[in-house]
Amino acid sequence: MHDTISLLILAAGLGSRFGGNKQILKISSLQLPILAFSLQDAVKNNITHAVIVTRFGLADFFEKNIFPYFPSIHFDLVFQDQAMPKLPTNRIKPWGTGHAVLCAREYIRGNFIVVNADDFYGPHAIATAIRFLENNQSNQFCCVGYPLSHTLSPNGPVSRGIIQMDSQNFVTSIVEMVKIQQFSDGSITGHSPHMEKKKNNLNEDSPILLQPQQPVSLNLFGLSANVFPILEQKLQNFLQHNSSSSTAEFYLPIATTAPDVLNKTVIMKMLPTRDRWFGMTYPDDRLLIENQLNRWIAQGIYQI
Secondary structure (H helix, E strand, O other): OOOOEEEEEEEOOOOOOOOOHHOOEEOOOOEEEOHHOOOOOOOHHOOOOEEEOOHHHHHHHHHHHOOOOOOOOEEEEEEHHOOOOOOOOOOOOOOOOOHHHHHOOOHHHOOEEEOOOOOOOHHHHHHHHHHHHOOOOOEEEEEEEEEEHOOOOOOOOOEEEEEEOOOOOEEEEEEEEEEEEEOOOOOEEEHHHHHHHOOOOOOOOOOOEEEEOOEEEEEEEEOOOOOHHHHHHHHHHHHHHHHOOOOOOOOHHHHHHHHHHHOOOOOOEEEEEOOOOOOOOOHHHHHHHHHHHHHHHHOOOOOO
16 A cells, blocks of 8 residues: 555646547446546555545546545545646646646655556556655655557647656656658658747758657656645746736646756656557547557456
8 A cells, every 4th residue: 555655637628629528438348437547556556545636526536436436545635727727717727737837736745656647658667667766765756658659649740748857767857849741751750839930931840860769758647745846937938927827838848857856856767668658639649549449358367
């Protein structure tokens, strides 16, 4: 039993590209949302506490459709749309994953794993992060890295956090890349969002060639309560420039791998995984992940 490691599930997103609340979409023969599979993997690793950061309007779903299936877990619900700072009147999008994690501050005292509600990470990936937290100090964080080629969608371009590391797999930064897609010849390209903002009518930004085995972050982190003061300070800095924005987001990967954080406060280890990630960026992604989950259910890997 783990009374020092919690599971933090981020489930407040709007699912704009998907077209709905994909974090509560019931899929597979078990008719459960993806987050239920992360919860199963957590239970297998003796996790007994989970915090779900969501929107107030989704509370009833979790209380009726998730909590009863996991009697060994104590759940806390946190509502990002009611947390400070309040959203400006011209904005419905939450403040982002960094803010979502900060919303759970009063419910987490020790180490915790962060996952997105609408991403399937796999049992090895989650167990790897838990083992790291068991064996390292509170100023040592981790992120699980997936090969880029294992995280693409056949249904359209995606955004990913490209993990940059030193020779010992310690993270030096996580760089956001957008419009990542693979072509028929196997090549993969992406674009820098910063370049996109600077482009003009005369000079389009050029695509950047990416390597298939390049590790990327899908927001599976192992952190400790030491991260909360860091996020609080970073959020204050973010709001100084974006408090009235309708779209700007405070991203967890960028905040936790900022140069001043990694150089002065913590270290972060990249942990590779043999698992394959599955997510639902587009509606047509649903069939792919549903078929895979049903195969695992038939094999007895997942069950309720």
